[in-house]
Amino acid sequence: MAHRTTRLRLSADELQRMLIGGSEDMKPANDNSADVTTLKPCDHQAFFEALDSPPSPTEALRAAFRRRREFLADMGATALKVG
Numbered sequence: 001m002a003h004r005t006t007r008l009r010l011s012a013d014e015l016q017r018m019l020i021g022g023s024e025d026m027k028p029a030n031d032n033s034a035d036v037t038t039l040k041p042c043d044h045q046a047f048f049e050a051l052d053s054p055p056s057p058t059e060a061l062r063a064a065f066r067r068r069r070e071f072l073a074d075m076g077a078t079a080l081k082v083g
Contacts, residue, residue, distance in 0.1 A: 039047060057065075
C-alpha cells in the first residue's frame with residue numbers, strides 16, 4: 001500500500017504573514033526548496049498536535065535554560081569588565 005504524504009510548505013516568514021494577515025499572498029515553494037517538509041499522515045497529526053498542545057518542559061530542559069542564562073550573564077559581566 002502506498003503512503004500518502006502531506007506537504008507542509010511554509011517558511012517562518014510565510015507562517016507569520018499567514019497568522020497576521022491571511023494566506024492570499026503566499027506562493028507555493030518548489031520541491032527543491034528548504035521550505036518543503038514532507039509528512040506522512042500520522043506525522044502530520046503528531047506535528048500539529050504538538051504545536052497545539054506542547055508538552056511541559058522537562059527538568060533537563062529547565063536545567064539547560066538555567067545553564068544558558070548563567071552563561072550569558074557571565075559573558076555580559078566579562079564584556080562590561082573589558083569594555
